[in-house]
Amino acid sequence: MKMRYFWLVFPTAFLLSLGNAIPVVSQAIAITSSTIELTGSSGGAKKDASCAGYIAGAPNHTLEVPADMNLTFSLKAAGQPALLIRSDTGKEFCVAADAFSKGEIRVPGRWKKGVYKVFVGDRAQGSFPYKLVVSPN
Numbered sequence: 001m002k003m004r005y006f007w008l009v010f011p012t013a014f015l016l017s018l019g020n021a022i023p024v025v026s027q028a029i030a031i032t033s034s035t036i037e038l039t040g041s042s043g044g045a046k047k048d049a050s051c052a053g054y055i056a057g058a059p060n061h062t063l064e065v066p067a068d069m070n071l072t073f074s075l076k077a078a079g080q081p082a083l084l085i086r087s088d089t090g091k092e093f094c095v096a097a098d099a100f101s102k103g104e105i106r107v108p109g110r111w112k113k114g115v116y117k118v119f120v121g122d123r124a125q126g127s128f129p130y131k132l133v134v135s136p137n
Contacts, residue, residue, distance in 0.1 A: 028064040028115055031071065035135040042077050042130050043122035051094040052084035053123030059086075061118040063134065065111050070137045072108040073118075077130035080123040083107060088115040096123060108137060 029036065044056030065071070075083045075097075082096035083105045089112075095105050120130050 028062040030064045030066060031069070031134060031136075032066075033136055035133060038132045038134070040120060040130060040132075041127050042079060042081050042120040043125060043127040044119075048084060048119070048121060050084060050092060051096045051123075052082040052119055052121035053080065053096070054125040055084060055119040055121040059117035060120045061132065063116045063118060065113055065116065067113050069111060070109070071111045072106060072133075072135050072137050074107075074133040074135070075105040075120065075130060077103050077120065077122075078128040079103070079126040081105065081128070081130060082121040082123055083132075084119040084121055086117045086119070087112070 029038075038061050040060045043054050046055050046057050047053075048055045073083060073085065075081060077097075080097065081103055082094060085093040085107070087093075093107065095107050097103050097105050118132070120132065122128065
């Protein structure tokens with residue numbers, strides 16, 4: 001009798017635990033005076049209307065800029081990478097690598113205080129490892 005009870009309880013508990021295995025959206029990474037290196041996989045299933053090509057449904061990274069500051073975003077990836085940055089005010093910045101850049105993208109500028117969603121897309125719907133470096137300048 002005890003064994004039958006175990007086989008009824010165990011599958012139920014197991015399935016309930018799977019229900020809690022929802023991916024957690026990470027908190028925004030605060031930009032400081034030091035360089036931040038981030039990695040991941042480019043591309044995704046969602047076709048973006050801007051230059052980004054194919055991106056994931058959720059941002060690869062969320063960055064919080066605590067005050068207006070000069071920053072450089074540097075991306076290195078294989079394939080046909082594109083970097084899409086969306087501000088919390090609705091502005092979009094999109095830069096794609098070209099044949100001469102060999103998969104490298106650099107976006108320097110003065111960034112306003114706010115939260116930025118960063119998507120690393122691939123224009124050919126590929127998926128490749130990337131390294132994104134955000135550094136103050």
